[in-house]
Amino acid sequence: MRIRGTTTGGRLMGPRLAATLVAMVLVVVGCGTAGTGTAAPVVTADGVQRVEVTFAGGAVTGGVRRYAVPLGSTVDLVVASDVAEQVHLHGYDRMTYVTAGATATLRFAADLPGVFDVELEGSGTPLTQLQIA
Ligand SMILES: [Cu+2]
CATH class of the missing domain: 2.60.40.420 (Cupredoxins -  blue copper proteins)
Structure with a gap:
């Protein structure tokens, strides 16, 4: 993943933010969904x-x-x-x-x-x- 105008802090933030977003999506998808x-x-x-x-x-x-x-x-x-x-x-x-x-x-x-x-x-x-x- 590339983030425009990266700094050292930004590079560290990218994957962490992405992981957080993925986790949030999974929580939403996970509700009431079996088998996926x-x-x-x-x-x-x-x-x-x-x-x-x-x-x-x-x-x-x-x-x-x-x-x-x-x-x-x-x-x-x-x-x-x-x-x-x-x-x-x-x-x-x-x-x-x-x-x-x-x-x-x-x-x-x-x-x-x-x-x-x-x-x-x-x-x-x-x-x-x-x-x-
Ligand atoms: Cu192997």
């Missing part, structure tokens, strides 16, 4: 944002969804899979492995804003997207 927009992770008692994804029979159960995660939170990305695979969180470039029939948990600090793909690395299969803002 972002989903909210489960928040555990200790404040961890828990995103659960199940991969079975060659597909993500319930479809590939985008989860809205608050910037600065701790996230548990929990992946259950019926195949042995490598789980890759793009952007943060974090990896974990899940064995067939098991569940793997990747915990990370959501300190980088943006939209990040999570995929099964071996097959290049998208699992979910994390929208961190």
Whole structure:
């Protein structure tokens, strides 16, 4: 994104303003709309944002969804899979492995804003997207 007459302050303001606008739009769109927009992770008692994804029979159960995660939170990305695979969180470039029939948990600090793909690395299969803002 380019902002006319940028200053250092303006360049910092651009993405933040954009993120705020996106968040506002999502709130509006999210009202009364099922199956589209972002989903909210489960928040555990200790404040961890828990995103659960199940991969079975060659597909993500319930479809590939985008989860809205608050910037600065701790996230548990929990992946259950019926195949042995490598789980890759793009952007943060974090990896974990899940064995067939098991569940793997990747915990990370959501300190980088943006939209990040999570995929099964071996097959290049998208699992979910994390929208961190
Ligand atoms: Cu990848």
